[in-house]
Structures are given as structure tokens and as C-alpha cells.
Amino acid sequence: MRGRRRQIVFGALGLAVVVVTFAFVLPKIANYGDVWDVVKTLDTAWLLALLAAVVINIVTFAPPWMVALPGLRFRQALPFTQASTAFTYIAPGGGIVGMAGSYGLLRAWGFGSREVARAVTLTGVWNQLANLLLPVVAVLLLSIEHQSDAFLSTVAVVGAVVFSIAVCLLALVLWSDGLARGVGEAVEAATNRVLRIVRKGPLTGWPERLVAFRRSTVDLIRRRWAWLTLAALLGNITVFAVLLVCIRAVGIGASELTWVEAFAGWSLARALQLIPLTPGGVGPVELGMTGILVGFGGANVEVVAAVLLYRAFTILPTLLLGLATIGAWRWLGPGRPREGVDAAAGNPPGG
Known part of the structure; x- marks a missing residue:
């Protein structure tokens, strides 16, 4: 009952934020009628450029998953990534919801639980680390242009700290079985202290789970970390390209807003x-x-x-494609063998 009440309060808070943003704050910044006048007079050439940027962005969703989950082909990865990303747009929770959805979708296709968990973890970690590091890069670029922004600088500092901690924890987990077990014990103990305060049951098995994760992951990272990083960077760059095209399409020139300033906002x-x-x-x-x-x-x-164009063209295409993919999921599967057959043949599911 208490958990249900928290969910209702959390949902109401999120709805209030959306209403306040679009019904009160944004109209104070710019009248929607004036905004529509700008949008409806967009040049055809810019609309075509925006369409091209959106298509390229959607295509770059697939490579990180193809790297993290050997055996996942482009024709499967592309609709899968649209479906898994759509989950982040239909429920609060952001990346956590998307990761859970990704795991369920890939398991429904017959990929092994260990391989799916590894792929979900690696793509999630690489993406979140990129998001934490981007403000740091933006602040550095602004400093080169002798500019600064207090709020962005604060976000960059927080991001750099969290990024450093996350990288150190990941390195410790992957260094050896002993360190992985030790980190698992520490995380389990710290989490259980918090859970006791909110009167929730304790977590168990984290040390052995992290050891198993290390053993199934370290070889893949050694062989593919560069490709995974490159794929993650490419995906982020194409998202920024959509924003930059939107900015130039509405008539904001480089003399008014440089690409570095646009990158900082993004x-x-x-x-x-x-x-x-x-x-x-x-x-x-x-x-x-x-x-x-x-x-x-x-x-x-x-x-x-x-900003509204950017959000529309980065959310709506993926949301619509993702929902359509989810509806047709059973017919899109790769027709993989059963896990038991794979194991008997000595081939790991997803390998």
C-alpha cells in the first residue's frame, strides 16, 4: 500500500512538472503562436536535412547492441533498439525501464540470460557514462571559447565525480574475482542499510553475481571496448546533429549561437x-x-x-517505430534455436 502511494505521488509530481513546463513556463519564454509561425515556414531544404539527420540517428541505435551481443544482426538490432527505447518514453524511470524492457525483449527472442544481461549492462553503462561525461566536454569547449555557464559547470563537476566513481567501481569489478566479490559485498551491505530504513527486504547474492558478471564480461570488453565506445560516441553525435540542424533550420545562425554553445545546451x-x-x-x-x-x-x-522540433523528431519517430515493433515482436524474431540445443552443441546462446 505504501509503495503504491509512493508511485501515485511520484506520477503526480511528474505530471505536474510536464504541465507547468508546457502550460506555464515555455509560453512565458515564447508565445506558441509565434513558435508555430517559425515552424510552418521552414525551408524545404532544411526539412530534408532534418529528415536525413533523423534517419541517420535511428540507424546508429543498432551498432552498440551488435557489439555487446554477438549474434544480433542489424536487421534485428534496428527494430529492437526502437522498441527498447520506446519503453523509456511511455513510463517514468528512464534508463532503468529501458534496460528492463531490453532484457525482456531479447529473452523473448531466445538469447541466453547471461549474454542478454551482459549486453544490457554494457550498453547501459557505456551510454550513462557518456551522458555524465558530455557536460565535462562541453565546459572544456566553452573554456576554449572563453565562455562559461555556472549551472552547466555545476552539472559537469557532478558528472565528472559520478563518472570517476563509476569507472573506478567498474574497474574494480573487472580486475579480479576477489575484488568483484568484495565490491559486491560492500554494495550489498550499503544497499541493505538503506532498505532497512524503508523496511524492505535485504538483497542477497550480489558478490557471486558480480563474480559471474566479471567472468562473462571481461573477455568481451577486452576484445570490443574500442568498438563499443566508438558506437556509443557515434550514436550521441548523431543525436546532437539533429539538434544542430533544428537550430539552423529555424534561422539561428552561427553568429547568434555557435555549435559549441548548442553542444553545451544539448x-x-x-x-x-x-x-x-x-x-x-x-x-x-x-x-x-x-x-x-x-x-x-x-x-x-x-x-x-x-528545442520543440528537436524533441519531436528524436522522440516521436522512435516511439512510433518502437510501439509498432512491440506489437509485431513475435513475427520479428530471428528464429534462434532453443538454449538447450545451443548448450549441447557447445555454442553459447547469443554467440
């Missing part, structure tokens, strides 16, 4: 998406991105138009 939005308050960060992302881009000198109406 990196902040990526960091804000980590806050599991609303699905896909709807509300906080628009506010944060609009605020920093206007602060850098972008005109209010054009900035709001660019």
Missing part, C-alpha cells in the same frame, strides 16, 4: 534525462535546454521552436 539536456522523474525527461529537458540556449544569446522564439 549536453545539459542529456544529463537531465538521467533524472527518472518523467518519461524521456519530458519537461526538465526542454526547460534546461531552452534556458541555456537563450542564455547564450539565442532568440526566445527561435530557440523554443528548435
Whole structure:
């Protein structure tokens, strides 16, 4: 009952954030009528450029999963990534919901639980680490141009600290079985202290789970970490390209807003998406991105138009494709053999 009440309060809070953002705050920054006047007069060439950027962005969803899950082909990875990302847009929880959805979808296709867990973990870790590091890169780029932003700098510092801690923990987990077991024991003990406060049952088995994770993961990382990193970076760059095209399409030139300033606003939005308050960060992302881009000198109406276009063209195509994929999931499977058959043949499921 108490958990249900918390979910209701959390959902109500998220809904309130969305309503306040789109019904009160954004209209104060720019009148929606003026924003629509900008959008409806977009040049055909810019619309084609935006369409091309969106298509390229969607295509780059697949490679990280193909690297992290050997045996997953592009024709399977592309619809799968749209479906798993769609989960992050239809329920609060952000990346956690997407990771859970990814695991369920791949298991339904017959991939082994160990291989799926490894792929979900690696793609999730690499993506979240990139999101934490992006504000740091943005602050460095701004410093080269002799600019600064207090809020972005704060986010960058927090991101750098969390990034460093996460990388150190990952390195400890992967260094040896003993260290992995020790980290598992420490995390389990710390988590259980918190759970006791909220009167929840204790977690068990973390040390052995981390040892098993290390053994199944370290070889793949040694062989493919560079490709996984490159694929993650490429995916992020293509998302930024969509925003940059939107900014230029609405008439904001480089003299008004440089690509570095646009990158700073985008990196902040990526960091804000980590806050599991609303699905896909709807509300906080628009506010944060609009605020920093206007602060850098972008005109209010054009900035709001660019931000709303960017959000529409990065959310709606994936959401629609993802929902369609989920509906047709049973017919899209790769027709893989049963796990028992794979094991008997000496081939790991997903390998």
C-alpha cells in the first residue's frame, strides 16, 4: 500500500512538472503562436536535412547492441533498439525501464540470460557514462571559447565525480574475482542499510553475481571496448546533429549561437534525462535546454521552436517505430534455436 502511494505521488509530481513546463513556463519564454509561425515556414531544404539527420540517428541505435551481443544482426538490432527505447518514453524511470524492457525483449527472442544481461549492462553503462561525461566536454569547449555557464559547470563537476566513481567501481569489478566479490559485498551491505530504513527486504547474492558478471564480461570488453565506445560516441553525435540542424533550420545562425554553445545546451539536456522523474525527461529537458540556449544569446522564439522540433523528431519517430515493433515482436524474431540445443552443441546462446 505504501509503495503504491509512493508511485501515485511520484506520477503526480511528474505530471505536474510536464504541465507547468508546457502550460506555464515555455509560453512565458515564447508565445506558441509565434513558435508555430517559425515552424510552418521552414525551408524545404532544411526539412530534408532534418529528415536525413533523423534517419541517420535511428540507424546508429543498432551498432552498440551488435557489439555487446554477438549474434544480433542489424536487421534485428534496428527494430529492437526502437522498441527498447520506446519503453523509456511511455513510463517514468528512464534508463532503468529501458534496460528492463531490453532484457525482456531479447529473452523473448531466445538469447541466453547471461549474454542478454551482459549486453544490457554494457550498453547501459557505456551510454550513462557518456551522458555524465558530455557536460565535462562541453565546459572544456566553452573554456576554449572563453565562455562559461555556472549551472552547466555545476552539472559537469557532478558528472565528472559520478563518472570517476563509476569507472573506478567498474574497474574494480573487472580486475579480479576477489575484488568483484568484495565490491559486491560492500554494495550489498550499503544497499541493505538503506532498505532497512524503508523496511524492505535485504538483497542477497550480489558478490557471486558480480563474480559471474566479471567472468562473462571481461573477455568481451577486452576484445570490443574500442568498438563499443566508438558506437556509443557515434550514436550521441548523431543525436546532437539533429539538434544542430533544428537550430539552423529555424534561422539561428552561427553568429547568434555557435555549435559549441548548442553542444553545451544539448549536453545539459542529456544529463537531465538521467533524472527518472518523467518519461524521456519530458519537461526538465526542454526547460534546461531552452534556458541555456537563450542564455547564450539565442532568440526566445527561435530557440523554443528548435528545442520543440528537436524533441519531436528524436522522440516521436522512435516511439512510433518502437510501439509498432512491440506489437509485431513475435513475427520479428530471428528464429534462434532453443538454449538447450545451443548448450549441447557447445555454442553459447547469443554467440
